[in-house]
Amino acid sequence: MSNSQTVTAEPRPEVSELPIVSVVIPCYNYGRFLATCVRSVVSQQGVRTRVLIIDDASHDDSALIAVELAVQYPNVEVVVHPQNKGHIATYNEGLLKWASGDYVTLLSADDELPAGSLERSVRLMEANPAVGMVYGGIEEFGEGASPSSPAPHRRPTAIVYSGRKWLRKRCREAVNVVPTPGTVLRTQVQRAAGGYDPLLTHAGDFDMWLRVALVADIGYVGGHPQGRYRIHGSSMSQGVYQESWADVRQRKLVFDSLFTNHAGELTRAGIDPAPTYARLAGHPLWWACREYEKGNPHATAVDECVAFATETYPGVGSLRPYRALRRRQRLGAAFCHRTQIFVGTAIVRRLLNRYWWFRWKRFGG
Template structure:
């Protein structure tokens, strides 16, 4: 008898792609699926009606009477899951056909692995694939926790994101579920780190997760202050979570390398969005202040300080005048 997989779809206010997310679960050939759809946006009967229309099997529907923050909502879904395995699927993302079958087979064939991750395809608003894990060298089939963390930290592969993967429900609960970072930024990364640091993960290229990115999607719509707070919380998490503290005591050198790799992901993510996304959104003075929002990370400030300096009108004008003379 096949192990049950809980696929949990948290819904807030955006309903544009919910039907596609639900249909992608309905199209799975895996025989034992528990679908939980949770309305956290006070949408009346709209979400329930979408599930009834697009999902032909039994399902679980839950609705919060008032909205809760995103991380408590994720953890509500983890608490509600009755499946052996757990998959979180955002309300604008999709699972390609065969995803669950391939992922369960991959994880069950490597019993020491903590989770299975898949190929990721990035979709735009018109359902076009605009990027993929396959754009870079593919990861090995099995990676020790510290190995994938180093590969991720040094951008050796195009993992894209870890929002949706497959892990054992009991393991996710045992490490405390999703950590409560501001706005949910980075919580999927942090959870996978804790889950796998002293184990391994499986990369399943036969399974495809379709992650949608557009101007109002979660990653692009988050404010700079929220991302800064979450980045600081993630940095603190690396020193505070009991699983990571225990690993650091047992493997101090290996943990130092992993911590540096994760720190690099945190600051490069913040720097890239601060430099490009927020430069045009924020008032200039607020943008400058946001440049100092991270604690002292030498590599970050070696990049951010020149950016701030040359953004000053007088300095920027002088630099532009000198460039043609070189």
């Protein structure tokens, strides 16, 4: 890990004036989750929290529950929109107009914070003034799961990455490694980076993290989950964005924005857009290869993958996944499936993917 500094997360000494973390909780029809979400925040130790629930004109009892929580907890405030403004405008309202104090985080009303999450993030930033954002792993849980977090498997540790080197790796891999639940920013860094882009409705968080890395170093906390992400049928990731590779289209828009609006900064950081777009083009091509290996490729979907890859990277013919797809097309799906001629390649891809996930859980990507 030559591009990082590893430090042990020691207990924070008691102080009379604890750092303030502003927690923005946007809510739209998540009244049934709101109370457990807020309680997971106000119960955080080692920091002072101030909470803003923004109800975006929900049709359920979210607004009523929010007001009841504000009565119960003096550090909770509520804003109720008379008309729906959408999630991006709601995020920016809380992060840019309301947030104050030392640090800020955004937490969806259906997610939660594990015990100690904010203290671990703040401790790392207090010890490293150049760090502007801290993230960590998440725990996924179902709609009826217990709000308690499991015991960690390792001693909590923290890693500090140079913002420039972290950004270079994100551009090289073209994958978002930062989950939103539990990610904390310095309030001044949030203002310097700006708000969420309304054009990036699905990948605005990825765009935000990349812009933060332009102005600050990045921290990662391992050993404990830093956020709890609820899986349920009405969540955004389970509903609107169900296409198998819609995410790669949004990631392309993120990098289009980054390379257009920050070209000079990226050039000075030694970041070339070509490898980024080559990697983005390769993702759907490998998916198409897998469809041939399974013996039942959908012709239209495969054509869309090739069209996207060609549009994304003009030199698509030189890419390994493109050549791999053409070999499978020449042999035919029935032959690929019956003979399993490419099973070795599939196993290698699967092992590399598992190794990537191992590194993400240990080092943050």
